[in-house]
Amino acid sequence: MKPAEIRRRVAVDCGHAWPVHLHPILARIFAARGLAPGDVKQMRLADLAVPSALGGIERACDLLAAAIAADQRICVVGDFDADGATGTATAVRGLRQLGARDVCYRVPNRFRDGYGLSAGLVESLADVAPDLILTVDNGIASHAGVAAARERGIGVVVTDHHLPGDTLPDADAIVNPNLPGDGFPSKSLAGVGVVFYLLLALRAHLRAAGAFAGRAEPDLSVLLDLVALGTVADLVPLDANNRILVEAGLKRIRAGRCCAGIAALCKTAGRDMTRAVASDLGYALGPRINAAGRLDDMSLGIECLLTDDAERAGELAERLSAINQERQELQSTMVEQGEAMVTRFIERYRDGALPYGIVLSEPDWHPGVVGLVASKLKERLHRPVVACAPVGEGSSEWRGSARSIAGFHLRDALAEVDATCPGLIARFGGHAMAAGLSLDEANLPRFAAEFDAVARRRLDPELLEHHVWSDGELDAVDFTVDTAQALRYAGPWGQAFPEPAFDNVFEVESWRAVGERHLKMRLRFPDRAEALDAIMFNALEVMPPPSRLRAVYQLDLNEWNGRESLQLLVRHIETI
Template identity: 60%
Template sequence: MSASEVRRRVAAGVPSGWGHEVHPVLQAIYAARGVLTPAQADHRLACLLTPTMLGGMERAVELLMKAVAEDWSILVAGDYDCDGATGTAVAVRGLRLLGARHVNYAVPNRFLHGYGLSPALVESLEPKPRLIITVDNGVASIAGVACAQALGIKVIVTDHHLPGEQLPAADAMVNPNLTDDTFPSKALAGVGVVFYLLLSLRAALRERQAYADGPEPDLSSLLDLVALGTVADLVPLDYNNRVLVEGGLKRIRSGRACAGIRALIETGKRSVSTLCASDMAFSVGPRLNAAGRLEDMRLGVECLLTDEPAMARRYAEQLSAINQERRDLQASMVAEAEVMVGVATSSDAVGVALYEPTWHAGVVGLVASKLKERLHRPIFAFAPASEDNVDELRGSGRSIAGFHIRDALAAIDAREPGLIERFGGHAMAAGLSLKAVDFPRFAAAFDAIARQWLSEEQLQAALYTDGELPMGSATLDLARQIRFGGPWGQAFPEPLFDNEFECVSWRVMGETHLRFDLRDPRDGSRLEAVMFNAYKGTPPPARMRAVFELGINDWQGRESVRLLLRQIEAV
């Protein structure tokens, strides 16, 4: 049954298999996202894809079994973003739960070691471990894996990034995006891949009756970390990822999150009991990411590993302070970038590349993201690799629907060998390194391939909604069902509606936010609404069409419906 047919049946009151407890509007929202039956909205952990379906698992588990049995020293080599930090914490906690006694971790400093398992990171390890497990990196670490193996270190790569033409000669590799892997969900984040490895290891230990004398370790205790990393990395929330995220959210809401996540939620002034995926994306995740962008992600990992609430709170407060510094720096860089695209020829480019010598390499990805939203163009932003290395640039890119930005880099690399020194990423985000003198060549090549691959229609920004919210449907019951009806996120978007309203009154909150008293002209009902960063010095229209989320205002323990406006236009 098509989504439009489900919408028609819902509107007509024809049963569609959902119980009466599921609001008809939510049924239509689900249908528009391909969820046509209650079973497709069942996010029980029993519905997860089987770990043994993931390629490379048998060899990786065999090596881990040997490492645990022989008491090897194991080092988890993570990444300096939220996915990498949560994945590192999952690996360390999980391996210890499963019997490994000598587990440590290392996270590269982006300014000292570069990305991933680099030779510089391997050579810095003291003492040298017997086994390295990469998390959220490694598929491109050809030199780093070779360096480790030359030192007698075994390497298991767990990653989710797209592979290049050559793979590292690791002792085992688990990655759903390898070309010969048949795992049904290609959308696992790095933290999801290593969680699956732990599930497989536990199953193998169970077969060998490792838990005959007692209960087996509860790996669901790691789901809060899995959920955070999955949401923060902006991977598509396909069914399997929604099961993982929902499992983590339920754990958090029930008060069973690890001390670090609880502290990050509280410092972000979010509610543990009502936390949703958007809170992770816009409050918790950025605080953790800030450490890797400006300083050392070890601070973030330590926050996730400590079981002491007071210590976790101190770490979280430090991360919040770094995040505020990141926000200030980002605002300055975005303002400079907006001037650049407003006055330079790059404003006419289809694929836009920007470079400023004073920019910070840890924040260029956020600049690219903001400019992508404004211009609706694929964007790369560049900065010097470090203060001591201004001859090399680090670039971070963000893309739009229909333009696979990592594949674009691969095409440029094939057309102009040697231009790009290193690259990697996904469909919507990618990174690369190149020489500063080669930036003009890259900018021209990126624009050329964007012009070739993108049509005029794809360059027109479109905001998709779930249509008009039916009259009388702006209720707390529906708002609650939507809040907990997800998890919403990448490729499973938060519901948006568009309706016409009369503006009864409005006022400015702070300096840039707006609060509205709106009237629905269909029945005269009144609704409270807010719109953030919307005031530009002119009053809003008296009658408007607004795109909005149906939200909840929780003030002093009392809940009320509040619309969160995303876009308005006069009618």
């Protein structure tokens, strides 16, 4: 494998002056992300795209308003990831705020029910007997489930953000910004974002009908902490619309106005709510919610987000943290096995013949964690990776989770495999960067060959070159706590709007291993009196570090005893 190459982002010259109050480094960073001076303004909820632009939303509001007026039972059917959990909690809380008195929820069990609104899940709803089903973060591919519900006289409103197939389910209403011809300007809404928009539209619909006469209109902004968490955790691109949603949610969290569950999750994760940023949601809170759906029952995560009892939220957050610890240990073992397989791949194929699209499988892998394994190995190989595991011990049905690199659309690739080899894949769905599928164990070898063939047709070899992106060098005067704080809160940073990273040459004054896998260093920089503290996680491959190196790093703030100090978070090292 060729080592990663450092590349610097190029700032786009927009021909206009940046605001004088803007830190010059931030101006450089924003320009490199395609923003113009006019785009740098306070993120206001008033600047969100209007809900009425979402196709199908009027019909969905008609159905929900009628259900509320008739005191019908509404069952929210969610998904077993953080986006689905936050979306389910948002839907349940929001519908109750808007006057629905009979709202329940159900999330499929990953191992028993599979994904989405299946016919089996509809059958299991006999005990709650809903009049109307509202899907969140699923449903766009649930043809059988929607048909089963309609046969039982149950209405179905689908809210989803996944890409549709060639045909749509026969639902009573579908709200999805990614439907062909839909005019909504932000195609990157997460599932929780779609249902939040539906709630906004429903409030306007009820307002016009006079439903709030004599009482205060519900404040749906109280749901934005949930919207922020689900949006960041689902790794959807943080376009301008999503950044507004996430920043609004983060402001609620920092102000201590979030729900009891998010507050409890912050506490168990050791994160200071008053300093919360998007990475806290993505790396600390999101995995704890996700762990419930991967190894246990996502209802634990949803209940944590629904309860208003701080003590109950704390108990649930502790249980989620314990499950997440179990997930981390299981994932670590699976990643080690996967890395050993990757090493054998590299030794067997070398650079020239390594598959473009890689499929890995092990009979003792856990199907709830294969997505994380695929993600880790994708980062190492910089190629699309599908990790597969049996649904249960001795089962011939295997589940695969896929992660991709820029330039390779996973769902389209799986659709091509399905079109070329009908019946090879039983089911599939997802996004450009992440997807899931199921297939028979006997089809694994052929699927691996077909997936690689599609990747070879669709991927330019240049896209397989691994690049580490930098926003350029910093000067000695830039290594300050003030600069780090300005960068920290200038986001929110995330998918498709990456956190600033820089590269410079340093002398290594000293180093030591921390916890066997991590590297702690003191780096000397020209024209700076004091050396800089730096840490690099999972740095076994660069220990011991060279005496002189070029590092790609982020300016980080290390808090200890109430004081903040500057620390470099090193992402990549090159020997000079």
